[in-house]
Amino acid sequence: MNWEPSEVDIEWTEAILETLEPGKSWVEGEMTFFCTEDKTLSLVSRTERAKEPARRVGIVLEKLGWNYFTDDVAVIPDDPLEAMETMQQVASEWDCPHCNDERIANFDLERAVWNNDGMHTAITENGVEEFPRWTVNAYCPQCSEAVPLSPIDYSLLVGEDSFYTWNVNKYTLKAMSREDIIDMVDNKTNVVTDVIGTEWHGMAVPPHMQGTFVSMTPIDEEE
């Protein structure tokens, strides 16, 4: 266990730390860190199997004169189903980062707004690729500030049903399941529907909504 970081390890970590400031997070492998104050990094979550990598990060941080807190870490099980439950549990405890006075889980998440933030480069197995990046803005009922969430974080908070719901152009589009479609046809319910490609009435469509058959509900009528 007497691991010593190489110079490359230290330089690489230092370069990342230089980009961090209080309030910024850093995801590395199966670990998520959060910079809480100047030169202080907290380990927010890691998988069971990332125990040793997380320990090594601590050794490098010590050499760079950073503080490292691991007391509140959420350990995510290696088993995918258990991991999902743990991550949902962690997400359910997130507070509004602006006022710290409301759980994000209590926001009106069904009314969250999907934003296309343009193209971003990411390193994948195929080298450097361009991807459209999306965030989901949810609004705090206490302080009215927008809280941008990544699509994955949003799906953890709302579950699958609301994840496949998209509020756009004064409509709520909801992807219909096979059961929904059968129910609509058999019961001849009066549902307005559409099929979704990459663009809908001039709006770029979030990736998970592309290729879905949706019901359309005017947002005003719901209120």
Ligand SMILES: [Zn+2]
């Ligand atoms: Zn707030």
